[in-house]
Amino acid sequence: MSIFELPDFDGHEQVVFASDSQSGLKAIIAIHNTHRGPAMGGCRMWAYPDSTAAATDALRLARGMTYKNAMAGLPIGGGKAVIIGDARTSKSPELFRALGRAIDQLGGRYITAEDVGTSPADMTFVREQTRYVAGLSGDLGGTGDPSPATALGVFVGIEAAVRHRLGVDSVNGLTVAVQGLGHVGYDLARRLHEAGARLIVADIDRANGERAAAQFGARIVAPDEIVDAQADVFAPCALGAVLNRQTLPRLKCSVVAGAANNQLATDDIGEMLRDAGVLYAPDYVINAGGIIKVCAEYLQEPVDSVEDRVRAISGTLDEVFQMAERDGIATSRAADTLARARFA
Ligand code: NAD
Known part of the structure; x- marks a missing residue:
């Protein structure tokens, strides 16, 4: 699979593959456009059949966030993360900590939040490793359910x-x-x-x-x-x-x-x-x-x-x-x- 040849590739600025053998993390972070500011978009966890399906979803969703955030007049760009895995059986605090470390390495170019398959509770573990996360629960300074x-x-x-x-x-x-x-x-x-x-x-x-x-x-x-x-x-x-x-x-x-x-x-x-x-x-x-x-x-x-x-x-x-x-x-x-x- 080449990212550049996927039909949903739309000049995305950056696509990062993150893995962690201890926690089993396999994630793709897609940054579509940061002209308005750092890319923001949630992290989806889904049992994708293969990495091409996951990459396709990440590309499509990240692009969608650029359009949504721009139309809302927000000072942020569009990005999205996907974790390959079954949200009902494969979650662990370590998995989300590993994701947090991967996001932190991007130095603020991508900010995550919850999405389908993830929750404010999962974001708590992401927050332990990076400040580039939003959609937190109230006790962590968040504002709860959007x-x-x-x-x-x-x-x-x-x-x-x-x-x-x-x-x-x-x-x-x-x-x-x-x-x-x-x-x-x-x-x-x-x-x-x-x-x-x-x-x-x-x-x-x-x-x-x-x-x-x-x-x-x-x-x-x-x-x-x-x-x-x-x-x-x-x-x-x-x-x-x-x-x-x-x-x-x-x-x-x-x-x-x-x-x-x-x-x-x-x-x-x-x-x-x-x-x-x-x-x-x-x-x-x-x-x-x-x-x-x-x-x-x-x-x-x-x-x-x-x-x-x-x-x-x-x-x-x-x-x-x-x-x-x-x-x-x-x-x-x-x-x-x-x-x-x-x-x-
Ligand atoms: P949710 O999972 O809480 O609610 C979805 C509801 O739809 C459930 O009650 C489910 O039983 C029902 N449903 C599923 N399939 C159905 C079907 N075939 N016919 C009728 N009902 C069916 O999700 P939500 O957070 O309320 O989000 C709803 C939609 O809005 C999703 O597409 C989501 O991506 C989108 N959205 C949500 C938010 C948000 O802030 N939650 C923001 C932007 C977009």
Whole structure:
């Protein structure tokens, strides 16, 4: 395998392979772009089938962080780490300490945090070896779970989208279909309910749906039916690639705006949504609340400045929507163009 020949290689500044025989660490750290500042992005732990799959994921995720961080106006670039291993069976404090040492050797060019398969508790061990880590628990000076900040960003993003597409000032009286009621989706559902929206929800964990039904009067549908829901807004808050050639013809909504990463299965789905008259809020713009909070924690900025910056996601989306309309392009493409101008 050569990194440079992988389809997801996009001029990444640096890719580091780190291993430690004692702990079994096998990790890849990809730094995509540091023009705006040191690269920041979480560390994913996943049982990749081979190192090519892991490198591909690291490259793709690191690039995504450059776009997300630039669009959020943060003074950081994009990077990501992946650990090859099963998060359920292969974790140890020594593994994360070894990762911490590898990150420390980069001298601050890459700052890590938790991601899929890792937790604030794991970051505690990383912190023992390096200060280039964020997303720590409260007892280590961290600010805890970033999900409520992500949910707030998605909520104000939905408001911006319905303002643009439907000409209404709030979600009051609108129907929103929420796919996935986890850390972000549940808090988003609460905010939507409090703002007067009607909810249709689905989660593979039935208890989550039942809790939302009891607390927010949400109507539960089966996980494979949420895409068909008759709603004004569809908010994907579970999986990636939910918008694809199979699901697109089934959508009944006029807005797609949710927290999930990598919602478009392929780039051309962005154009297809536009052609279908669906306003898509680009995922990495609307779901930046968490990284805004984690970045503020790392830079030791006042906690009370975070909310205003998360709410500013609404204005960034307005800019994306207006550019897409003016230039007759998909919102996903408008966001990419605006982001590139910010990190070039
Ligand atoms: P989570 O794991 O807490 O929640 C995901 C929920 O989706 C779970 O309740 C799960 O049961 C449900 N789910 C899984 N597959 C489903 C399916 N097929 N249909 C319906 N429900 C399903 O994750 P989270 O932290 O809430 O993140 C949700 C999404 O947002 C992810 O794509 C994540 O990458 C993205 N995201 C999260 C944050 C954050 O701050 N947590 C930030 C940016 C992006």
